[in-house]
Amino acid sequence: xxxxxVVYRVYTRxxxxxxxxxxxxxxxxxxxxxxxxxxxxxxxxxxxxGVETEVFCCSKEPHASTN
Numbered sequence: 001x002x003x004x005x006v007v008y009r010v011y012t013r014x015x016x017x018x019x020x021x022x023x024x025x026x027x028x029x030x031x032x033x034x035x036x037x038x039x040x041x042x043x044x045x046x047x048x049x050g051v052e053t054e055v056f057c058c059s060k061e062p063h064a065s066t067n
Contacts, residue, residue: 011051018036042054
């Protein structure tokens, strides 16, 4: 069985495309998340069919208490 091609697209907080990582590379999702944190954006997993699913978003990240 062949593995489907998946990429992780990083978008800025304004929704603009910033960067893309191939899921075939070990650690790609982690790199994409780190990149999204830097630009304050999000990561979407994109299937070979073009279906995008958000897998990380900085604005939905839990925030630590300031107490």
